[in-house]
Structure formats: C-alpha cells, structure tokens
Amino acid sequence: MDGELESLAGTAGVAAGSALTLDDVLRIVALTMEAGTTELRLRALFDGFDTDNDGVVSAADLRAAYSSYMGVELSPADVAAMLTAAGASDAAAGVPFPTFCTFMKASEARRRGKR
Numbered sequence: 001m002d003g004e005l006e007s008l009a010g011t012a013g014v015a016a017g018s019a020l021t022l023d024d025v026l027r028i029v030a031l032t033m034e035a036g037t038t039e040l041r042l043r044a045l046f047d048g049f050d051t052d053n054d055g056v057v058s059a060a061d062l063r064a065a066y067s068s069y070m071g072v073e074l075s076p077a078d079v080a081a082m083l084t085a086a087g088a089s090d091a092a093a094g095v096p097f098p099t100f101c102t103f104m105k106a107s108e109a110r111r112r113g114k115r
Contacts, residue, residue: 020069058094
C-alpha cells in the first residue's frame with residue numbers, strides 16, 4: 001500500500017499489512033471527506049487506485065487495486081459498471097482525478113443524507 005493510503009487505512013482502524021475490505025474503503029472515504037484537507041486526501045486515495053500512475057483510474061488499475069488491497073477479483077462487467085458509475089464517459093478511458101473527486105464528494109453527500 002502507498003504510504004499515504006496506509007496512513008489513511010490506519011486512521012480507519014485497518015491493521016497494518018491486512019487486505020482492505022469494501023467496508024474499510026468506505027470508512028477511509030468517510031474519514032477523507034471529514035478531514036480538513038479533503039482534496040489532498042482524495043488525491044492520496046486516487047493515487048492508491050491509479051496503480052500505473054498515469055493520472056487516470058483505468059479498468060486495469062481498478063482490477064489491480066481491488067485484487068491487491070481487498071483480495072477481490074472483479075469481472076470486466078463489474079469494472080465497467082464501477083467506472084461508468086464513477087463518471088467515466090467511456091469505461092475504457094477510465095476516470096481522471098477531477099471526475100473521481102466529483103464522484104466521491106457526491107457519494108459522501110448521499111451517504112450523509114441517509115443518516
């Protein structure tokens with residue numbers, strides 16, 4: 001895990017070196033949204049998913065991150081659906097950082113509205 005992502009995981013109560021679950025990721029996102037440095041923390045989260053560091057979370061990045069951090073193997077259909085839900089104009093193109101931020105902020109706002 002990336003150093004900043006590892007720090008966020010520790011803040012969310014994830015034991016060092018353990019695989020992240022979807023619940024862990026959601027806790028990290030919630031903490032990220034509550035932090036005063038939201039944009040920087042979102043960047044760290046994005047960078048954890050952008051495994052090839054090209055500035056876009058692609059299908060390959062998403063599969064690699066889920067496999068590495070959560071031990072989950074995603075199907076191509078699941079990956080395409082996730083990228084489309086996150087705002088990718090084309091699942092093959094992936095999600096750039098600004099789109100990722102918009103999606104994460106909207107997701108957090110929806111989550112907070114359900115409380």
